[in-house]
Amino acid sequence: MQLFLESLFNGVAIGSVLLVAALGLAIVFGLMGVINLAHGELMMLGAYSTYITQLIFKQVSFLKPFYDSYVIVAIGIAFLVSGTVGVLLERTVIRRLYGSPLETLLATWGVSLILQQFVRSVPLAYASGLVVALFLGLFSPLFISDYLLSGAKGKLIRACTWGFSALVGVATGGILSSLVSKLSRASARNVDVTAPSWMRGGIDFVGITFPKTRLLIILITVISVLVVIFFLDKTAWGMRIRAVTQNRPMSDCLGISTETVDIITFGIGSGLAGVAGVAVSLLGSVGPNVGGNYIVGCFMVVVLGGVGNLLGTILASFSIGIMTDLIGAGRLLTIWPDMPSPIASTIDFFATTSMARVMIFALIVIFLQFRPTGMFPQKGRMVES
Amino acid sequence: MKLSKRIFAGLATASLAVTVTACGGSDSSGNFDDTVTVGILHSLSGTMAISESTLVDTEKMAIEEINAAGGVTVDGKSYKIEYIVEDGASDWPTFAEKSKKLIDQDGVPVVFGGWTSASRKAMLPVYESKDAFLYYPIQYEAQECSNNIFYTGATPNQQSEPATDFMYKRSPAAGGDFFLVGSDYVFPRTSNTITKAQVKQLGGKVVGEDYLPLGNTEVAPIISKIKVALPDGGIIVNTLNGDQNVAFFKQIQDAGITPSNGYYVMNYSIAEEEISTIGPEFLEGHYGAWNYMMSIDTPASKQFAKNFKKRWGSDRVVADPQESAYNMVYLWKQAVEDAGTFDDNAVREALVGQTFDAPQGPVEVMANHHLSQTVRIGEINAEGGFTILEETGVVEPQAWNQKHPSSKGYACDWTDPKKGEKYRM
Numbered sequence: 001m002q003l004f005l006e007s008l009f010n011g012v013a014i015g016s017v018l019l020v021a022a023l024g025l026a027i028v029f030g031l032m033g034v035i036n037l038a039h040g041e042l043m044m045l046g047a048y049s050t051y052i053t054q055l056i057f058k059q060v061s062f063l064k065p066f067y068d069s070y071v072i073v074a075i076g077i078a079f080l081v082s083g084t085v086g087v088l089l090e091r092t093v094i095r096r097l098y099g100s101p102l103e104t105l106l107a108t109w110g111v112s113l114i115l116q117q118f119v120r121s122v123p124l125a126y127a128s129g130l131v132v133a134l135f136l137g138l139f140s141p142l143f144i145s146d147y148l149l150s151g152a153k154g155k156l157i158r159a160c161t162w163g164f165s166a167l168v169g170v171a172t173g174g175i176l177s178s179l180v181s182k183l184s185r186a187s188a189r190n191v192d193v194t195a196p197s198w199m200r201g202g203i204d205f206v207g208i209t210f211p212k213t214r215l216l217i218i219l220i221t222v223i224s225v226l227v228v229i230f231f232l233d234k235t236a237w238g239m240r241i242r243a244v245t246q247n248r249p250m251s252d253c254l255g256i257s258t259e260t261v262d263i264i265t266f267g268i269g270s271g272l273a274g275v276a277g278v279a280v281s282l283l284g285s286v287g288p289n290v291g292g293n294y295i296v297g298c299f300m301v302v303v304l305g306g307v308g309n310l311l312g313t314i315l316a317s318f319s320i321g322i323m324t325d326l327i328g329a330g331r332l333l334t335i336w337p338d339m340p341s342p343i344a345s346t347i348d349f350f351a352t353t354s355m356a357r358v359m360i361f362a363l364i365v366i367f368l369q370f371r372p373t374g375m376f377p378q379k380g381r382m383v384e385s
Numbered sequence: 386m387k388l389s390k391r392i393f394a395g396l397a398t399a400s401l402a403v404t405v406t407a408c409g410g411s412d413s414s415g416n417f418d419d420t421v422t423v424g425i426l427h428s429l430s431g432t433m434a435i436s437e438s439t440l441v442d443t444e445k446m447a448i449e450e451i452n453a454a455g456g457v458t459v460d461g462k463s464y465k466i467e468y469i470v471e472d473g474a475s476d477w478p479t480f481a482e483k484s485k486k487l488i489d490q491d492g493v494p495v496v497f498g499g500w501t502s503a504s505r506k507a508m509l510p511v512y513e514s515k516d517a518f519l520y521y522p523i524q525y526e527a528q529e530c531s532n533n534i535f536y537t538g539a540t541p542n543q544q545s546e547p548a549t550d551f552m553y554k555r556s557p558a559a560g561g562d563f564f565l566v567g568s569d570y571v572f573p574r575t576s577n578t579i580t581k582a583q584v585k586q587l588g589g590k591v592v593g594e595d596y597l598p599l600g601n602t603e604v605a606p607i608i609s610k611i612k613v614a615l616p617d618g619g620i621i622v623n624t625l626n627g628d629q630n631v632a633f634f635k636q637i638q639d640a641g642i643t644p645s646n647g648y649y650v651m652n653y654s655i656a657e658e659e660i661s662t663i664g665p666e667f668l669e670g671h672y673g674a675w676n677y678m679m680s681i682d683t684p685a686s687k688q689f690a691k692n693f694k695k696r697w698g699s700d701r702v703v704a705d706p707q708e709s710a711y712n713m714v715y716l717w718k719q720a721v722e723d724a725g726t727f728d729d730n731a732v733r734e735a736l737v738g739q740t741f742d743a744p745q746g747p748v749e750v751m752a753n754h755h756l757s758q759t760v761r762i763g764e765i766n767a768e769g770g771f772t773i774l775e776e777t778g779v780v781e782p783q784a785w786n787q788k789h790p791s792s793k794g795y796a797c798d799w800t801d802p803k804k805g806e807k808y809r810m
Contacts, residue, residue, distance in 0.1 A: 010605050189435050190628055192664055202639050211639030284602040284632030289432060293600050328606030353606055354569045354598045
């Protein structure tokens with residue numbers, strides 16, 4: 001029983017990291033069909049946002065008493081940062097490449113390299129300033145009435161908002177770099193996010209230690225999934241997103257602004273990558289390459305679950321998680337210690353992390369041979385396919 | 386068109402002026418009869434850049450020190466050392482390519498370079514085929530002995546063997562079972578093969594081992610294996626690489642694998658630089674084994690740390706790989722002066738037997754092209770340094786490990802043409 005619980009917990013813990021990382025991709029790749037290889041780098045930006053938030057909470061005197069709760073603030077900030085960069089990416093690159101998956105793949109891979117080098121060579125304070133400027137520049141027109149934005153004066157006003165955003169961005173960069181000296185220099189060195197003390201250690205329950213960070217990540221994952229399901233199923237914009245996914249020309253004819261839907265979908269998908277970045281930063285170190293470690297797993301989860309199906313993504317990540325623990329930790333041997341020796345030695349051979357990975361990928365490949373569309377294939381007539 | 390030409394001309398003049406002043410500046414700092422150019426080849430970009438750039442800094446410092454003290458004197462003529470820095474870009478074929486460039490195009494008499502075993506293995510055929518020289522400064526798995534490489538880092542018997550001995554006999558977990566964790570590549574696998582043989586000899590038991598693929602940070606399965614294999618604490622030998630350590634130590638602490646619960650981790654890849662990255666709060670109470678530790682309380686060691694901080698910034702630290710890199714530049718200088726020429730073969734002969742008062746204490750170049758050096762075991766403290774617990778005498782290097790089943794009974798001796806790379810003792 002204890003063994004079962006421990007294995008289940010470990011499986012769920014590994015699975016929820018995969019799920020939170022793949023959730024954004026499930027939306028971007030699953031619903032929009034965009035192969036976004038920069039998804040991992042959007043996660044990385046989320047992880048760096050956590051780091052910056054942590055430093056700000058440590059340095060700024062009036063935030064110090066709230067240091068213990070910085071992780072929760074970081075989730076919001078990471079969502080906004082990655083979402084903003086995602087929207088910029090959609091507006092500038094992906095928009096022009098809809099319907100040509102190969103070009104999208106190459107372009108987003110290029111973007112991922114640019115983002116990696118960006119965090120290496122730009123001081124984080126100024127990088128944050130740039131993101132703030134982009135955020136204001138991209139979203140402030142939403143709060144200005146359409147009347148002001150129309151005609152010749154509209155152009156002027158738009159230019160003014162960008163100018164204002166740039167100023168705020170420069171100011172943010174300047175203030176941050178003078179406040180927190182660690183952010184004022186560019187560095188390729190990996191940085192470290194330290195969980196506040198209430199999140200360190202574990203909870204002992206029925207003889208098993210449940211690490212608190214793992215519990216928090218499971219919680220973040222559950223909340224993100226619920227919010228996404230609620231948003232897609234119950235809100236007007238969610239319905240529009242689903243409509244555009246199912247039939248783009250028809251939705252367009254019915255008066256749905258597909259362009260806005262694209263921006264929102266991509267923005268949310270990217271923002272979720274940022275949330276995943278927060279989760280990942282609690283487990284390991286934060287560096288330019290952190291996203292690259294997760295991207296293959298993310299695509300695997302989405303493909304295995306069935307493109308365009310959230311339930312599939314959820315099931316796929318948990319089954320990969322549980323399999324990783326079962327194979328990698330050699331659980332079967334503990335459950336059934338006196339199995340015939342040829343089987344035992346085979347299982348023992350695969351009971352290392354490296355070999356478990358090989359085994360899982362092999363199993364996924366075999367599974368996809370029989371069910372090429374994943375666990376839950378998209379049903380119905382898709383106009384674009 | 387005209388304008389751009391003019392700008393270009395302006396730039397060219399400006400850069401020329403800079404070069405001229407730069408040369409003028411260096412000439413006035415001392416009177417040299419000639420210059421000699423050496424090669425420095427480490428990763429300045431990519432994943433290894435963080436570690437390898439510290440070696441470039443140290444090598445530059447050593448060269449500057451030598452120049453300030455009058456340069457290299459060969460045949461009564463004083464030479465100023467100049468260097469060409471090439472970027473291996475964390476990409477092993479690039480290391481081989483840049484080595485060819487340094488040897489053929491720049492004609493350097495010696496290259497200081499490399500960090501990972503993979504980069505060394507990629508460069509080795511280049512140096513052997515061109516009969517050129519590589520100085521390699523990292524502690525590594527040994528099982529190699531090239532006539533064209535000088536290894537100034539520790540071999541397993543100068544790091545992991547004394548460490549295993551300490552853990553099994555004198556650590557708080559003495560007599561306990563071993564669990565081996567490493568990244569999945571040649572160094573951890575070879576090192577663990579040796580550790581397994583040694584633990585068996587000592588009468589202990591290795592109850593499990595696991596390897597994490599490079600770049601993977603999901604350590605949950607390893608943690609559950611450790612808890613099954615070592616339910617009441619024990620000894621964990623860790624050869625994980627760089628970032629993977631961060632994930633490992635953060636998560637084992639959460640899972641209750643801590644010194645206070647009887648789990649002690651001995652690390653072979655964590656030096657002062659890595660402690661500050663991972664965070665001392667995760668590492669306190671665990672162990673490390675090195676030849677050089679920043680906390681060595683001798684004037685030479687303190688001077689080395691002080692000079693480095695003065696040259697590169699007060700927040701910098703020095704660690705074992707840097708000390709090895711520093712030593713090799715000086716050893717090369719001494720050998721050249723003894724040989725009286727920059728010629729490869731003469732220098733190679735003169736190098737064996739060279740001694741140097743390194744920051745770690747005296748080192749000597751042995752016939753197998755490795756260094757005899759001191760081994761230290763330290764406990765990681767809250768300040769991010771090591772509290773040195775034990776110090777061996779000078780340990781002679783074994784290029785072919787005597788505990789590894791494939792190399793037992795073999796040795797390497799380049800001073801005797803009959804013996805060479807691998808002979809039966």
